[in-house]
Amino acid sequence: MYPAKFEYYRAKDVQEALRLMAQHSGAKLLAGGHSLLPMMKLRLAQPPALIDIGRISELAGVSSDNSRLRVGSLTTHAQLADSDLLKQNCPLLSEAAGLIADPQVRNKGTIGGNLAHADPGSDLPAVILALDGIVHTTGPHGDRQIKAADFFLDLLTTDLQPGELITEIELPTLAEGTGSSYLKFEHPASGYAVCGAAAIVELAADGTCQSASLCFNGVSATPHRAAAVSEALVGKKLEDTTIDSAVNEHLKIAEPLGDIYASAEYRVEMAKVFGRRALSSARRQVDAGH
């Protein structure tokens, strides 16, 4: 199907983008386009105008600032997967980005677009939540910093206000003694996460778990943080049996999603399987001394 009629504007910088957003109510931002354009072709989205921000080069790139990482919102998934800075300091993000869809999508899709779209089957929301990332935005009322836990509100719905755009995502550097892993059960055609598990574990000097973070894509409308599982692991040695018990006993997903490919019941079961595997994989990464 063709998209409904729309106007097209190109912004050369952030200020122009904000001005165009204010002038054209209901306009959507176009970055990589690989989530928005398919929706427009199905007429699930019919914005009266598109504001193309894809050429605002200052919004792309990964840098570090003391012990925090700053990821520009227009950084593509391919750039994230390839970034040495991320591979050394936050490999969970580069690993997950490399598993998104296919090369064509990874070359165009951006982290800002991915988070703003908030598709439950996408990969980065659970990763950013597990990392306790902070989404930086700018808009007509100034700049905001939104914690990941406050950013995802519902299916395809975020805390972004009209006229607001994401400028960068702020992430921690993962410390020594930390391991991470992103594993997903993909839909065979689209590559979307039927269930994606993002795990981070930090070990204390005596080898017990100092902290753990386990978040899921695909199983609920917003990325799910398995807080009870994490709490159950603190202070314990992360043997596979310990991980298995913690996940089996404490993983509870309140309103799991289901569809024609995978029912809610099956997704919850797969969340347990992938949660166990991701935690074990993260633990092994610490052992390997990444």
Next chain:
Amino acid sequence: MGVKGAGETGAIASPAATVNAVMDALKAYGIKHLDMPLTPEKVWQAIQESRRA
């Protein structure tokens, strides 16, 4: 056109071979029949049901 079919025979036999292999693996659970498509969930459900029986 002078063309010859080269792939059809393989396409007839391979799904049957694959399904037979899956049913052979599921024999241990007492599962006797499953219709295609053999999605991951369908196989999983069959195993769960056989455990409940």
